[in-house]
Amino acid sequence: MKKNSIKKETLHEVTFTLNGKKVTCKIKGATVLLDLIRDVFDLKGTKSGCNEGECGACTVLVNGAPVNSCLYLAINANGKQIETIEGLIGHDGTLHPVQDSLVQSGAVQCGFCTSGMAMAIKSMVDLYETGQHVPGDIRTELPSRDEIKKYLEGNLCRCTGYVKIIDAAEKLFAKEDCR
Amino acid sequence: MKKELKVIGQPIPKQDANIRASGKAIYGHDIVLPGMLYGAILRTEHPSAIIESIDVSEALKLPGVVCVITADDVDVNNIGYKRDHPILKKGEACCTRDELAAVAAETKAIARQALKLIKVKYKVRKGVYDAFEALEDSAPQINQFITGKFENKNIAEKFQYGHGNLEEEKKRSRHIISRRFTLPRMTHACMATSNITASYNNLDKKLLLYSSTQVPFLYQRDMAHALKINPSDIRVIQPVIGGGFGSKLDMHPFEPICALLSMKTGRPVQIIYSREEEFIASPIRQPMIIDLTAGVDKDGHFTFREINIIKDNGAYTSWGATTPFVIMQSFSSLYKVKACSFNAMAVYTNNVFAGSFRGYGNPQATFALERVIDLLADELGMDKAGIRLLNANEKGEITGQGLHYDTCGHKECLETVIEKSNYFNHKTSGKNDRYKRGIGLASMLHVGGGAKIYRSDGCGTTLKIDPYGYCTIITGSNEIGQGSETVLAMMAAEELGIELKKIKVINTDTDVKPWDVGVHASRTSFVAGNSLLGAIRLLKEKLNSKAAQLLNIKDADFEYADNKLISGKSGERIALDKVVREMHFSEPNELAIASFFYEPSSKFQDKEFKGNVSGTYAFAAQSIEVEVDTYxxxxxxxxxxxxxxxxxxxxxxxxGGQIEGGIMQGVGYALSEELLMHEGRILNPNFHNYKMLTASDTPEIHFYPVETHDKEGPYGAKGVGEAPLIPTAAAIANAVCNALGLEMLELPITPEKVLKALDDKKKRKK
Incomplete structure (x- = not known):
């Protein structure tokens, strides 16, 4: 081996559920979930906006919770449920209500933040659906506009000024069956 | 009789929003080509240094490295409209962005590692980081490629303009106000970082570029000049673009560098910036110092404006240096003013160079102008709304600079926001003494019908209808997220009486689409829209003539609705697809296709910058209420x-999306966004320290469109894209000053600056 060549690293096997399908792969210890999703599984819908956990474009759901996949070690996905934007759309091409609401509300301009936004909104909807946001009764109260804004604080958007994204989320909560 | 519009005016979502929202849109970041290499760029460690040597031998030995280039390895021309910018720097580094070498490797990781193995010997020298210092005789010449056109070696560009009798107006003035305003560096922060994939085919010597440029045809020409190849051998394909806002108006060095790596290796090469690199090496809104002196007569009429602007050009000249084109319009023609004297210069420094940014200098100009208007009103004891209404622009006005306001909603915009914001009865106190409330007004003028800054401001369209009644619009214009493809499809649906889903828009390929200047100056709906309407008129002539032949009627006057042509006189109808089939299959055989080139009626300005530069002009007013926490x-x-x-x-x-998005960029400009520099280095190249606003910061935005139905615009429309951010910082600054009873002369208005201003005010009272 020449001194400049890259050392062979130990590979680790991880098994997790990706958009409802069980997958297994061998990865380096330092591989982050974003790279695994984009480069190994070729799911390009999850975007890399900053690679340092600031912009939220790479948001995916890990066991239902939104995480910045650029900071999440892929090895930690072992045994977990991972959902990406590709998992939202129906097999027949029907948009998930979250996606549909974003489209109908005019919340998509360049669209680079949209995948992350959609995943963040979905996780919020799920929280309220299942009542996990508050102990006790399910969906007694819809989230306020300010609560929605607060929830989406980790996702940056440069095009829309957020207004229509917040509108899209608000409309979803207003619907009877928001899932 | 005016036709009732069925599609135009409807709230129709962006046509490909579903593709974008489902993660299926292919951005530059998502492109993978067979055999593709990954490029990376080595930038200087020092903003100002002599480069004594660059040793790439160790990098070349790294397995997986395919190619390393420095300035010595390439035969290229300088870039930038002044041709003062080498693609790869040789002999010296003049700013922190400077590209010294580039690598192409099998993986991103190897490319990055190879950069670390390149050894550069620097002789660090003292840089010049202040534009005023650069103008001193003792300052070194910063850019070695300038032509010596101006009196000082570090002047990159100059603009002079004037109208009216300045001295007379000064004498006539009851009050005169003079202030110096300082404007910061702001960056576009597009969500997708800069990227390009270049694929050179060394068999036929053709270069294919997947580029996010906003101006593909100018880019093709600039790229060809840089690489010394034939423009027609370059094909530019625009993948889905993750944000533009003006940042992609200039061609940047990384783009020809990527092309060179592909040409050297014969393989596709991709360069994608990291976010840190994006903050350091992508364009900025040009920082400037504006000295404004303005007068008002005893009745409140504006008398004169005298403006001197020093722009920090950075080390190389970009389109950002030409922002005075737009800046002078606001000073010469926003509100009526009898005399104006305008001087601006861009001065080389060892700082990062600018680019163009939504608003093109106008947010800077409007901030200074609208701040001074408040001060003039105070001097006169006149209310700030009243002085604006008194001086507002009017329909039919031809300004001192020669802008023709054939339609003008300036006064109506002002009246609307004054009324809706309850301007005269707004709250002045917050929930307790700690919080102060204020309200601020500002308005703006911007080109609304393109801007003739090249010899043509035109756009071409080719339109075809297929034998099944579907329509394809091949337009020269681009889509950068603003929805231009949707608006064009709506126009075609309206005019041809077919459903939106039957309309396809092709707009991404320079080998296919007709010529267009590009996306800038809020021009696309106006110019590309008019171009499309022209093509539709031509195509209808052909369709009408065939339909009349088929129906055996003389009259060729048809309405288009429900996929049919309906005779205006007899009411007879025939299906559109059938007419197209018969055009193809029966004599006289011809294609259902038409091409049209639209050139706005605007004029290229003369040497004194006078002339009607745009097809029409947009106006806006904003009234903004703020609450300041004095603690x-x-x-x-x-x-x-x-x-x-x-x-x-x-x-x-x-x-609405354009308005809200623009305004939030304006709020960021006003309050939080600044690329901080110290001795040529950027101190905050990340989202943690460069404060872009989040959803939590979104205020309530109340939007009232004013329709003035300009006869030049498609359906009467004007350009809208840049306007919403232009007056926002000015109105916020006016509101903060109103709340606290003090002056703010700089943006952004950060908490530190507010506290310091409050402290200074207290000291002055003592």
Whole structure:
């Protein structure tokens, strides 16, 4: 081996559920979930906006919770449920209500933040659906506009000024069956 | 009789929003080509240094490295409209962005590692980081490629303009106000970082570029000049673009560098910036110092404006240096003013160079102008709304600079926001003494019908209808997220009487689409829209003539509805697809295709910058209410009332998106966004320290479109894209000053600056 060549690293096997399908792969210890999703599984819908956990474009759901996949070690996905934007759309091409609401509300301009936004909104909807946001009764109260804004604080958007994204989320909560 | 519009004016979502929202849109970041290499760029460690040597031998030995280039390895021309910018720097580094070498490797990781193995010997020298210092005789010449056109070696560009009798107006003035305003560096922060994939085919010597440029045809020409190849051998394909806002108007060095790596290796090469690199090496809104002196007569009429602007050009000249084109318009022609004397110069420094940014200098100009208007009103004891209404622009006005306001919603915009924001009865106190509330007004003027800054401001369209009644619009214009493809499809649906889903828009390929200047100057709906309408008129002539032949009627006057042509006289109808089939299959056989080139009626300005540079002009006013926390200095924007003369609302959903998005960029410019520099280095190249606003910061935005139905615009519409951010910082600054009873002369208005201003005010009282 020449001194400049890259050392062979130990590979680790991880098994997790990706958009409802069980997958297994061998990865380096330092591989982050974003790279695994984009480069190994070729799911390009999850975007890399900053690679340092600031912009939220790479948001995916890990066991239902939104995480910045650029900071999440892929090895930690072992045994977990991972959902990406590709998992939202129906097999027949029907948009998930979250996606549909974003489209109908005019919340998509360049669209680079949209995948992350959609995943963040979905996780919020799920929280309220299942009542996990508050102990006790399910969906007694819809989230306020300010609560929605607060929830989406980790996702940056440069095009829309957020207004229509917040509108899209608000409309979803207003619907009877928001899932 | 005016035809009732069925599609135009409807809130129709962006046509490919579903593709984008499902993660299926292919951005530059998502492209993978067979055999593709990854490029990376080595930038200087020092903003100002002699480069004594660059040793790439160790990098070349690294397995996986395919190619390393420095300036010595390439035969290229300088870039930039002044041709003062080498693609790869040789002999010296003049700013922190400077590209010294580039690598192409099998993986991103190897490319990055190879950069670390390149050894550069620097002889660090003292840089010049202040434009005034650069103008001193003792300053070194910063850019070695300038032509010596101006009196000082570090002047990159100069603009001089004047109208009226300045001295007379000064004498006539009751009050004169003079202030110096300082404007910061702001960056576009597009969500997708800069990227390009270059694929050179060394068999036929053709270069294919997947580029996010906003101006593909100018880019093709600039790239060809840089690489010394034939423009027609370059094909530019635009993948889905993750944000533009003006940042992609200039061609940047990384783009020809990527092309060179592909040409050297014969393989596709991709360069994608990291976010840190994006902050350091992508364009900025040009920082400037504006000295403004303005007068008012005893009745409140504006008398004169005298402006001197020093722009920090950075080390190389970009389109950002030409922002005075737009800046001078606001000073010469926003509100009526008898005399104006305008001087601006861009001065080389060892700082990062600018680019163009939505608004093109106008947010800077409007901030200074609208701040001074408040001060003039105070001097006169006149109310700030009244002085604006008194001087507002009017329909039919031809300004001192020669702008023709054939339609003008300036006064109506002002009146609307004054009324809707309850301007005269707004609250002055917050929930307790700690919080102060204020309200601020500002308005703006911007080109609304393109801008003739090249010899042509035109756009071409080729339109075809297929034998199944579907329509393809091949337009020269681009889509950068603003929804231009949707608005064009709506126009075609309206005119041809077919459903939107039957309309395809092709707009991404320079080998296919007709010529166009590019996306800038809020021009696309106006110029590309008019171009499309022209093509539709031509195509209808052909369709009408065939339909008349088929129906055996003389009259060729048809309405288009429900996929049919309907005779205006007899009411006889025939299906559109059938007419097209018969055009193809029966004599006289011809294609259902038409091409049209639209050139706006605007004029290229003369040497004195006089002339009607745009097809029409957009106006807007904003009234903004803020609450300032006097303990922390934090400014909270509560409500934004915006009225904008859009000519005609083509699509309220997309229009609203432009307004809200623009305003939030304006709020960031006003309050939080600044690329901080110290001795040529950027101190905050990340989202943690460069403060872009989040959803939590979104104020309530109340938007009132004003329709003035400009006869030049498609359906009466004007350009809208840049206008919403232009007056926002000015109105916020006016509101903060109103709340606290003090002056703010700089942006952004950070808590530190507010606290310091409050402290200074206290000291002055003592």
């Amino acid at each position: 922390t200095g934090n400014v909270q924007v509560l409500d934004i009332y915006v009225a904008q003369d859009v000519g005609k609302v083509l699509n309220p959903l997309l229009l």
